[in-house]
Ligand SMILES: N[C@@H](CCSC[C@H]1O[C@@H](n2cnc3c(=O)[nH]cnc32)[C@H](O)[C@@H]1O)C(=O)O
């Protein structure tokens with residue numbers, strides 16, 4: 001067994017307390033072996049100096065479309081429907097598998113540089129997303145997003161069957177760092193007849209479902225008008241609300257749907273920056289948490305954010321949550337830190353998001369010497385309201401050091417950025433011609 005000690009730091013423990021301690025990792029199993037005072041822990045094969053920094057669970061971005069880094073800043077200042085139809089979907093039609101590989105690599109680089117060690121991703125040409133994640137050393141739940149509207153039956157079936165095939169083929173890949181889900185895009189972009197046929201096949205596969213739900217009023221009204229029930233009641237009737245399933249957004253959920261989510265255990269991934277940027281609405285996060293709903297945190301894609309920095313997402317969640325509840329004590333610092341770690345990990349079914357023996361060895365170490373993190377009254381407050389991705393100095397996933405002292409060890413940053421820049425511009429040229 002090869003062991004790594006993260007020494008000389010202060011550690012964020014599951015109860016959101018901070019204590020001076022070392023952390024001992026088993027690099028073969030990718031697990032945390034022990035947390036405690038330096039003198040109490042056995043010697044390790046390797047030591048990584050936390051330099052009096054703050055050791056936190058690696059952040060988990062529970063809803064993303066990583067390859068959309070290629071479209072960062074391409075189409076801003078529009079609501080969801082016109083943004084997708086007029087700008088995003090036309091250029092996505094031009095993206096090649098290699099483009100998606102390049103965009104995903106750029107996203108993974110940004111995640112490693114900002115302390116994110118796990119994420120959920122809905123896209124296509126997922127074999128290229130798998131390849132990028134395998135090489136980058138991160139933990140991910142991946143899936144092919146299914147859209148059947150606007151497609152003939154053969155194309156619609158092919159899209160859903162691709163999602164099942166991908167989920168079956170890659171679940172457990174990368175020595176277990178990769179898991180999968182079947183990902184119908186949303187309850188209004190996938191026809192009921194296909195849900196009826198393919199959801200049971202998903203259950204046979206034993207992987208969860210992930211889909212966008214209740215993001216905008218336009219996603220809710222048609223279902224209520226046509227079915228006389230709420231979208232998540234429809235989802236439940238279609239067998240899409242298991243405890244292992246997780247939905248993105250959940251902005252326009254009413255009390256009935258909050259109660260349903262609390263009862264089924266289906267996770268909700270709150271994406272505050274995307275919801276604000278697309279003017280989708282303000283999710284009732286505090287009400288969902290008070291009802292016992294599992295709430296994770298996600299950035300969505302970088303074309304509706306526009307970065308993958310989960311520190312910014314925590315800050316947005318806290319600020320928006322207070323406004324949405326008209327209550328400055330709502331969605332407080334501890335709540336958003338828990339959302340970005342334990343909440344997201346639970347929603348994705350990762351044994352990560354907490355620093356205690358037996359959990360995955362997914363961690364980040366924050367350099368506290370910055371002026372914007374001074375003085376150190378309350379480090380949990382700093383995580384929510386002051387820290388930023390660029391404060392992360394070490395990132396570790398599955399017990400492997402992916403970034404040390406801000407140097408990404410296993411990816412060539414310059415070539416990744418140059419490739420993404422080139423491929424993004426070429427894709428835009430193709431859509432403009
Ligand atoms: N098989 C589908 C691809 C679906 S991938 C996931 C889709 O979600 C889109 N997406 C990104 N952000 C959002 C959002 O906030 N709400 C809904 N869809 C989004 C993204 O652009 C992408 O088209 C097809 O061939 O079009």
Ligand SMILES: [Zn+2]
Nearest residue numbers: 212248300301
């Ligand atoms: Zn999304």
